[in-house]
Amino acid sequence: MIGPGVSVVAAGMVRFGERFDAGYDELALGAWRAALESAGGRIDPDRVQAAWLSTALGGLIRREAVTGASLADPLGLYPRPVTRVENACAGGSDAVRNAAFAVASGVYDVVLVLGVEKMRDLPTRASLIAQRGTMSHLWWHPRGATSPYLFAQHATVMIEEGNLTREDMALVSVKNHDHGALNPNAFMRKPVTTDQVLGSAPVCEPLTVLDCCPTTDGAAAVVLCRSDIASSFTDAPVELIASGLATDTMYSHTKSAFGMQLAPTRAAADAYRMAGIKPSDIDVAELHDCFSVAELLAYEDLGFCERGKSGVWLRAGNASLGGTLPCNPSGGLLSKGHPIGATGVAQLCEIFWQLRGEAGERQVEGARIGLTHNVGGNGQVCCVNIARLS
Amino acid sequence: MNEAGIEGVATYVPRGRTAVADIRRSWPGVAGPGGVTSVSVTEFDEDVVTMAAEAAEAALGVAGRDALDVNMLLVATCSSPYAEHSAAAEVARGLGLDRSAALVDLAGSTLGGVQAVVTAVDAVRCGRAERALAVASERRRGRPGTAVEALGAGAAAVLVSRHGPAVVTGVASWRHGVPTRWRPDGADALVHYDDSRFEMVEQVVPALAAVVRALGASAGFAALGPLDQRARAHVHRAVGVGGEQSASELSETGDLGSAGPLFALAGHLAAGAGDLGVCAAVEPGSGAVGFLVHAAVPVPVVAKRPAPVAVGYVGYLQRAGVIEGPAPPQPVVPHAATPAAARDDADGSLVGSRCDACGSLHVPPRRVCADCGGADLALERAPRTGRIVTFNVQHIVAVHPEPAPVAVGVVRLDGEGGARGGQVSAMFCDSELDALAVGAPVELVYRRLGMEEGLVKYGWKARVVDGDRAVIDGATASAGVDR
Known part of the structure; x- marks a missing residue:
C-alpha cells in the first residue's frame, strides 16, 4: 500500500504503431479520451486536479524544450499543474510513481498520468541514432554505440558463460509476437518463427531486427485517485500497492557485472518489500523487453527464476499465456511497440485490464496481482510498480 | 655545447x-x-x-x-x-x-x-x-x-x-x-x-x-x-x-x-x-x-x-575521401570545440583517476570513485593493454565515414582490479571481426573518433593484439601482403 492507498480507476491508450496520421498532440488527446471512456463517463475531466507527463525524445527529435504545457495545451488542462517526467525509457513508470506519491501525500485526490512519444517523424535509423542521447552516454556519442548495444553487451557474456543460447533470445521474440497478435493495440501483430528471428537482418550481433522493438508512435494514460474514493469512478478499481525505483551506472565500463542488472534487481526487491509479497505471488507481468535478451535478464533480476536459468525457465513455457507467470501478454515492447515515454504507462494499462478481466483473447485467467518492469538507458534506471485488484 | x-x-x-x-x-x-x-x-x-x-x-x-x-x-x-x-x-x-x-x-x-x-x-x-x-x-x-x-x-x-x-x-x-x-x-x-x-x-x-x-x-x-x-x-x-x-x-x-x-x-x-x-x-x-x-x-x-x-x-x-558516403548523422553533441570538450581534455590522453582509498582506476577520470565512493583520486596514465570483457558487432551505427559494421565493447585494463573500475569502453579498430572474443588481448591506440565542421575528435580505440604482428627489428616486416 502506498500511503493511505492509491488506485487506478481508468486506463486508455491509442493503437501503437507508425502513426503517420497523428502528431504528438493527437496521440496525447487520443489516450486521454480513451482513459475517460474506460470509466464510462463516471470521471468528470474537471475532477482531475493535476497531471504528470512522461515523454523522452522531445528535445532530441523535435529539438525543442518540452514542459508540462506540452500536455496542458492539447488537452486544455491549463492552468492545472502538469509535471514533465523524463527518466529515459523508465519515464512512464516513474511518472506513475510520482503521481501516486502526490496522491498519497494528500495534496490531490484525482490525477492523470499520460505518456506519449512521437518517434516516427524521423526515419527509423535516424530515430535510433537520436536515442543515443537518452542514455546519458556522452562517452559513446562519437564512438558509435547505439541502444541495442546496451543490452547486447549482456547477451555476449550470458552466451559466453553458457547460461543462455541464441535460440532462447529468439524464443522471447516468438512468444511476444504470439501474444501481440491477440492485442488490437499492438504495432506488430504478425506471429514470427524462431527461424525468422535468427534470419532477419543483424542489428547489433547477436541481436537481429526481430530481437529489437520497433520505432513506435504512441500514447497511454491512466487516472489515479485516493483508494477511498475509487469506487465512485469505477466498480473495479485496481490498487497500486508498491513502487520501487533504483539507479546504476550509466556507463558500460563502470558496470560491476554483465549478465545481470543491478537497478532492476534493487527496484524489484524494494517493490516486493513495500507490497509485502514475493515473486511467486505475481500472476502477470509486463516486462521491459526492448530487446529480446532484456526480458531474459528481467526473469532473473525480478526473481522469477534463479540466476542463470532464464533460458530454461522460458523454454518450460512459464512466461507464455497459460504458463505459471505469463509475461508480456500485451506483446511487450517487441510486438506492441515502444514509444519511449508512453511505455511504462501502457504497461500499467495492460495490468489494469488483465486484473479486471478485460484483456480479451490474451486474458490471464484469475490474475489478481500484476507487475510492471520498466528499464531506462543501459539499465541505469529501473522502476517496478505492483498493482492488485481491490 | x-x-x-x-x-x-x-x-x-x-x-x-x-x-x-x-x-x-x-x-x-x-x-x-x-x-x-x-x-x-x-x-x-x-x-x-x-x-x-x-x-x-x-x-x-x-x-x-x-x-x-x-x-x-x-x-x-x-x-x-x-x-x-x-x-x-x-x-x-x-x-x-x-x-x-x-x-x-x-x-x-x-x-x-x-x-x-x-x-x-x-x-x-x-x-x-x-x-x-x-x-x-x-x-x-x-x-x-x-x-x-x-x-x-x-x-x-x-x-x-x-x-x-x-x-x-x-x-x-x-x-x-x-x-x-x-x-x-x-x-x-x-x-x-x-x-x-x-x-x-x-x-x-x-x-x-x-x-x-x-x-x-x-x-x-x-x-x-x-x-x-x-x-x-x-x-x-x-x-x-x-x-x-x-x-x-x-x-x-x-x-x-x-x-x-x-x-x-x-x-x-x-x-x-x-x-x-x-x-x-x-x-x-x-x-x-x-x-x-x-x-x-x-x-x-x-x-x-x-x-x-x-x-x-x-x-x-x-x-582517401575521394568517394564519400552520405552525410554523417546530425551530432547529438556539438563539435569538439566546446567547453565540455575542453573539460574532457584528459580523456584524449587515456588518463584515468585512481582512488586513493581502494585503488580502483577510472577511465575517463571520475571525481568520485565508482567502487568505494572515495573522493580522493589522482590522475594517472592508464595501461595501454587489456582484455575484452564484452563486445558486440553493430550494423547500424552513427559513426562516419567508417562503413558498418563497427564493433564496440568493454575492455578490462591489464593489472587493474575493482568491480567497476579498471575498465574502459571502446570502439574496436583494425580488427577482423572474427578475432573479437571475450578474453582476447587488445592494445589501445589513438584514433579519430569523428569530425564535425572539419574539427577532428581524437581518442582511444581497442585493437586486437596478435603476437606475430609487431615485428621488433626493422625493415623486413609485413609478410603476407595480398597483391
Missing part, C-alpha cells in the same frame, strides 16, 4: 595495402612509381596525427622512456588534417606529454622529416631540450589517373637525447631546381610535372649529390627519400654511396613523403652498429637536406606493423 644522439626509432605502417596493379586496371596506360607494387593505406579513423602517435608511443617504448621524459615534440607532415592548427598539439595530447613540452610543426615540405630530426638535435645540443621526439607522418595522394596517384601512408619517430648512442655529427642543406610535384593551396592532391628523366637528372641527383658531398663522401650508406625504387638505385649510382637496407619495404608502402628518409634510417640502424651514414631528403625545386649519423653501439628500433589487409581501389578512394 651538448652531445646529441638518437636513442630510439620506431616506424608505423597502417594495415591497408592497395596493389598498384589494382589501380592500373582502372587507369590503363598510366605509369606508376618504379619498383612499387603496393601502397600502404590508412583506415577510415587514421590520419597523420594518429599514425604519429602510434610511432611516437612505440619509439618511447623501445627506448624505455616515458612520455613525461620528452620536452620537445616535432611533427613533420605534408598531410595534416589542418591548414591552421598544430598537429603536434594533437599528438602531444594523445601521448600525454607534459604541458610544458615545446611543440614544433614542420608542414608543407617533404624535407620536414629530416629537418625535424636536425632541429631536435640542435635543440638538445644547445640545451633547449633534454629529450626531443621528431616524428614524420604522411598520408599523401596524387590526382587520380596520374603516375603519382599511389602514395603511401606511414609514420616514423626518432627520439633524440644527450646520451643517444647514434650520434649526429654533421648537417647540410642545399637549395636547388624547380618544382616538379606540388600541392596548390586548397587542393588535396599533388600536381605532377610528369617527366621522370628530367626530375631525376636535373632535380634529384644534383641536390642530393651536393648534400652528400658537403657531409663527406665517405658515408657507407645513404637513407634517402622520398624516392621510388628505381630513383634510389639511380641516386646511389650517381652519388657514389652504398645501398641501403630499407629499400624492400618501400616497394610495399610506396612514397612516404617526409617520413621516407626516417624509415630508411630505421632500416639502417636496425641492421646494426658501426656504419657511418647519411640520412637525406630531397624535394624537387626545394633541394635537399641531410645529416651524418654514426652508431657506435646498437640503437633500439621497432617496426610496428598491424597484419596487412588488402584494400581494393574503391576502398582506397573511400579511405
